[in-house]
Amino acid sequence: AQRVTQPEKLLSVFKGAPVELKCNYSYSGSPELFWYVQYSRQRLQLLLRHISRESIKGFTADLNKGETSFHLKKPFAQEEDSAMYYCALSGQGGSEKLVFGKGMKLTVNP
Amino acid sequence: KAGVTQTPRYLIKTRGQQVTLSCSPISGHRSVSWYQQTPGQGLQFLFEYFSETQRNKGNFPGRFSGRQFSNSRSEMNVSTLELGDSALYLCASSLGGTVAYEQYFGPGTRLTVT
Numbered sequence: 001a002q003r004v005t006q007p008e009k010l011l012s013v014f015k016g017a018p019v020e021l022k023c024n025y026s027y028s029g030s031p032e033l034f035w036y037v038q039y040s041r042q043r044l045q046l047l048l049r050h051i052s053r054e055s056i057k058g059f060t061a062d063l064n065k066g067e068t069s070f071h072l073k074k075p076f077a078q079e080e081d082s083a084m085y086y087c088a089l090s091g092q093g094g095s096e097k098l099v100f101g102k103g104m105k106l107t108v109n110p
Numbered sequence: 111k112a113g114v115t116q117t118p119r120y121l122i123k124t125r126g127q128q129v130t131l132s133c134s135p136i137s138g139h140r141s142v143s144w145y146q147q148t149p150g151q152g153l154q155f156l157f158e159y160f161s162e163t164q165r166n167k168g169n170f171p172g173r174f175s176g177r178q179f180s181n182s183r184s185e186m187n188v189s190t191l192e193l194g195d196s197a198l199y200l201c202a203s204s205l206g207g208t209v210a211y212e213q214y215f216g217p218g219t220r221l222t223v224t
Contacts, residue, residue, distance in 0.1 A: 043113075043215045043216065043217055044200065044202075044215040045214075045215065046212045046213070049212070086153065097143070097155050097158055097166040097168070098143070098145075098153075098155060098202075098213065099155065100145075100152055100153035100154075101152070102152040103152060103153075
């Protein structure tokens with residue numbers, strides 16, 4: 001069964017502090033992993049995906065198949081990073097079905 | 111390029127009624143997926159349509175159904191509404207195909223069942 005777990009619901013940090021949003025997954029194969037973000041009063045949107053291996057808005061995420069994790073990291077948080085973050089998994093073979101974690105609310109205080 | 115649009119944005123229905131929600135994808139996108147978002151269960155996949163065919167289905171009862179038209183617009187229908195169907199219903203479109211492309215989400219339809 002496909003499952004995505006985000007163990008923490010809330011994270012509050014001060015501006016400039018490092019952040020790590022945890023994501024663990026369960027999938028019997030090679031999944032595609034994503035981080036989606038929803039800023040206040042905006043639509044859910046893609047932040048990054050593991051295949052592209054790029055840094056978006058200073059965020060990076062590394063797929064660790066041994067630990068089945070895809071943690072999102074940023075060395076210096078900014079106030080505009082405050083949002084809901086969702087980790088998501090898609091099966092291989094072109095499946096558009098996304099399995100989402102429950103989400104985590106990040107608050108970056110000034 | 112216009113984003114994904116969903117109509118209506120808000121809807122209030124009574125238990126036992128049925129409802130139809132509409133989604134217009136981004137031009138050129140052939141895949142449309144539907145998700146239900148609730149505070150308790152989070153975002154749950156309902157189904158996905160690609161080129162007018164249902165390609166994936168989530169674990170929802172048969173009261174939830176959908177379809178896609180030749181212009182890729184999609185509708186989802188919920189029959190015999192229950193209180194627990196109150197949720198935000200999100201539609202997402204993508205290019206579709208053999209890889210999992212980025213999904214672009216609409217603003218959602220807020221359904222309240224009384």
